[in-house]
Amino acid sequence: MQFRDLKKQYEVLKEEMDAAIGQVLTESNYISGRQVAELEETLAAYVGVRHCIACANGTDALTLALMAWGIGEGDAVFVPDFTFFSSAETVAYEGATPVFTDILEDTFNMDPDSLERAIKAVLAEGKLTPRAIVAVDLFGLPADYDRIREIADRYGLYILEDAAQGFGGEYHGRRAGSFGDISTTSFFPAKPLGCYGDGGAVFTDCDEWAELIRSYRVHGKGSDKYDNVRIGMNSRLDTIQAAVLQVKFRAFTEYELADTDALAAEYAKGLREFVKIPTIPEGLGSGWAQYSILLKNREERDAVQAHLKEHGVPSMIYYQRGMHQQTAFRECCLYGETFPVTTDVCGRVLSLPLSPYLTREDQQRIIGLIREKTGADA
Numbered sequence: 446m447q448f449r450d451l452k453k454q455y456e457v458l459k460e461e462m463d464a465a466i467g468q469v470l471t472e473s474n475y476i477s478g479r480q481v482a483e484l485e486e487t488l489a490a491y492v493g494v495r496h497c498i499a500c501a502n503g504t505d506a507l508t509l510a511l512m513a514w515g516i517g518e519g520d521a522v523f524v525p526d527f528t529f530f531s532s533a534e535t536v537a538y539e540g541a542t543p544v545f546t547d548i549l550e551d552t553f554n555m556d557p558d559s560l561e562r563a564i565k566a567v568l569a570e571g572k573l574t575p576r577a578i579v580a581v582d583l584f585g586l587p588a589d590y591d592r593i594r595e596i597a598d599r600y601g602l603y604i605l606e607d608a609a610q611g612f613g614g615e616y617h618g619r620r621a622g623s624f625g626d627i628s629t630t631s632f633f634p635a636k637p638l639g640c641y642g643d644g645g646a647v648f649t650d651c652d653e654w655a656e657l658i659r660s661y662r663v664h665g666k667g668s669d670k671y672d673n674v675r676i677g678m679n680s681r682l683d684t685i686q687a688a689v690l691q692v693k694f695r696a697f698t699e700y701e702l703a704d705t706d707a708l709a710a711e712y713a714k715g716l717r718e719f720v721k722i723p724t725i726p727e728g729l730g731s732g733w734a735q736y737s738i739l740l741k742n743r744e745e746r747d748a749v750q751a752h753l754k755e756h757g758v759p760s761m762i763y764y765q766r767g768m769h770q771q772t773a774f775r776e777c778c779l780y781g782e783t784f785p786v787t788t789d790v791c792g793r794v795l796s797l798p799l800s801p802y803l804t805r806e807d808q809q810r811i812i813g814l815i816r817e818k819t820g821a822d823a
């Protein structure tokens with residue numbers, strides 16, 4: 446059994462996929478071929494923003510957003526403690542200071558109260574200028590944008606939505622990728638919408654930032670191809686990946702997202718009496734990058750994971766530790782926050798196999814194995 450079944454997906458899409466890749470080879474425009482611009486247009490329309498700028502990966506997408514805002518030394522950027530390393534790495538890479546916030550146990554997303562405490566602590570200290578909030582749509586579920594926007598407005602901060610895991614997620618009728626002043630996603634193969642290598646995209650409604658990001662993406666190019674007007678990077682999405690994504694996007698919107706949602710509902714039905722299942726607040730929808738459950742404690746989590754493994758079922762621990770516990774961030778100022786929720790969740794979270802191609806039989810087997818280890822007679 447696969448944790449995320451990319452092989453099965455290729456088998457299903459093979460004919461269409463091989464033709465799309467073959468077409469790129471025939472046209473031989475490997476960089477900036479027409480498929481890239483077509484994909485950008487499709488994704489912008491789906492997400493509901495004016496601009497989509499494809500780039501080399503989700504990490505670069507975050508960096509491009511920070512560059513467009515000129516974020517650097519002396520700036521504070523608020524990042525949830527429970528996320529993938531990139532969400533904070535990119536901030537530090539630009540020379541700014543990531544300031545971590547705790548999360549909410551129910552949604553695994555940024556805790557707005559902890560965010561506001563962190564902003565106040567940074568202001569009280571008076572050394573750094575608060576500039577932006579990286580709101581992560583963890584495991585596919587959009588963060589609490591009503592409250593985060595209210596806080597961002599109160600303190601004059603930008604929201605950078607890290608929707609690397611969030612593509613396909615919904616928040617009161619709007620789609621993930623549209624909640625930030627700038628939003629980003631990743632097309633890493635295992636993400637909800639993945640390509641066959643690295644890829645990413647930036648989304649924004651702002652014409653000026655979009656133009657800046659298009660320039661930064663290609664060595665700070667100006668309108669004259671041979672005059673570079675700023676220092677940028679080389680971060681394009683290549684044409685083959687764009688063609689792959691065009692095929693996968695159709696499958697994603699036609700049935701994959703709906704099928705994954707149905708499988709998530711089946712997990713919920715089978716497991717809710719035994720473990721803490723993911724909470725999807727009213728009016729929200731998840732892109733289901735992960736199906737992550739909470740066990741009672743570390744012992745139970747480790748026992749369930751070992752039991753699954755014994756029976757050939759892969760599972761993952763996203764994440765083993767918070768950002769503030771990463772060696773690279775050992776010197777970070779924590780502003781008095783102790784991250785009780787992140788620390789607790791790291792000790793008992795477990796992500797289960799999930800993809801649109803997971804069979805009902807395999808899923809029932811997984812549910813049965815978890816019930817064996819967590820039921821009254823476990």
Ligand SMILES: *Cc1c(COP(=O)(O)O)cnc(C)c1O
Binds near residue numbers: 503609
């Ligand atoms: C995967 C991921 C990224 C980085 O995306 P890459 O394409 O791997 O660079 C950033 N943030 C989060 C939350 C992610 O899960």
